[in-house]
Every structure is written in structure tokens, then in C-alpha cells.
Amino acid sequence: MSAIPENLQAVRQQIATVAREVSRDAQSVTLLAVSKTFGADAVMTAADAGQHAFGENYVQEATDKIKILQQKRPDLQLEWHFIGPIQSNKTRAIAEHFDWVHSIEREKIAQRFSEQRPLQRPPLNICLQVNISGEASKSGVLPEQASVLAHAVASLPNLRLRGLMAVPEPEDDIDKQRAAFARLRILFEQLRAQGLTLDTLSMGMSADMPAAIAEGATIVRIGSAIFGNRNYAK
Ligand SMILES: *Cc1c(COP(=O)(O)O)cnc(C)c1O
Secondary structure, three states, rough: OOEEEEHHHHHHHHHHHHHHHHOOOOOHHHEEOOOOOOOOOOOOHHHHHOOOOOOOOOHHHHHHHHHHHHHHHOOOOOEEEEEEOHHHHHHHHHHOOOOOOOOOOOHHHHOOOOOOOOOOOOOEEEEEEEEEOOOOOOOEOHHHHHHHHHHHHHHHHHHEEEEEEEOOOOOOOOHHHHHHHHHHHHHHHHHHOOOOOEEEOOOOOOOOHHHHHHHOOOOOEHHHHHHOOOOOOO
């Protein structure tokens, strides 16, 4: 028996509990189920338990999965979010198969998405990934460069700039987790004050979801708490 429906229920319950504690509407937090390394069957099980939005990191794995699901279960209207590092030779496949991309950190990549987005599809929803942990090794645009990138992306056709995403350094302490998410929220508010119509803060994973919700996350990206531990060797 799969634990996925029970896990999903528990995560939804936790979202509701935390939202209530910080006086937020639980409906303002979208649960993105991160299905990387898990197969189409796991996605189907989650979808049958009411899950609608799925996140993926690897282009080939994801497009295979999306095609299998379209074939096997055309009744499911799933929303696909690309959340992994982007190589420029993979942008076309992402532009053709996904509804959202959370991990834009360069204008050049955004330009490719803008050119490659099929015209019969709605604009590709975009979040800029921001490096809020300040380490050279971390992905994401630096906070001080986010405004220039945001205005450039907002002006491109076939894209819709929705907001910001971050993957902070892991921290056990909830106050430290909150401090990192607060940096992203403040940047988000600054960009909005500059006239950009942003509505999405993509932050929070299995280990730091409550802190992210407390700091205003509108999308939480949850993998292992729903699907179990990932086995990359498989
Ligand atoms: C894998 C991944 C997640 C999900 O992580 P869990 O710890 O399994 O919840 C979220 N966001 C990104 C960018 C990821 O790569």
C-alpha cells in the first residue's frame, strides 16, 4: 500500500495548522508536490488523492513522465513546474512541456523561453531564483541584481513573471530558517513597490515548510514528506 495519500493529507494538515497560527488563509499556500526520481505511478497516486501541481528537476525524466501520464491518464489536468538547474540546450523541452519555471537566474535563459514557448500555450509562468544564502556555490541571481533581471524578464513576450524562489542553506533552527525566508520576502516587496505585479513566493521544502509559510510563502515545494526518501542510485 502506498503511503502517498496519507502523507499528502498530513502535509495539507500541517499547512492548515501553520497558516492558522500565523493568521494566514491556508488557501493562499499552494502545495507543489516534488516528484523527481519518483515514477508516473507515484504521480498518479498523488493526483488521485487530489494533488494538482507537480515539481520536477530533470528535463528528460520529467518529459518522459509527462508523456506517460498524458497517454495513460488524459483525464488528469496536471500542472507541471520546473524547479531544477537549467541548461540552455534543454530550454525548448521545458518551454514545450511545463506551465511554470521557478529557477531562472539569467536573462539569456529567459529570452530562450520567450522565443521557444509554443504560441498555442498560455504564457510560461516564471519565478526568479534568488541566492539568499550568499555563497558563491549557490544557484540564483544575487539579491542586488534581482531588480534588473526582473524588469528584463517582465518585458519579454510569452512569459509571465510571477515572483521569486529560493533554496536557502539548510538550518535546523526555525528562527534562522525564517531569517533567510524573510530576506526573500523583503526583496519581493521591494520589487512590487517598483511596480512589478508579482504574486508568488516559492519557498519552503519538507524540512523548513513552517518557517516559509510564516514568512509569506505562496508555493511550498514538498518532495520527501509526500513521496518518501529519494533514491538517486535507482
Ligand atoms: C528536491 C527539491 C525540493 C523538495 O525537497 P524535499 O526536501 O524533498 O521536500 C524542493 N525544491 C527544490 C528546488 C528541489 O530541488
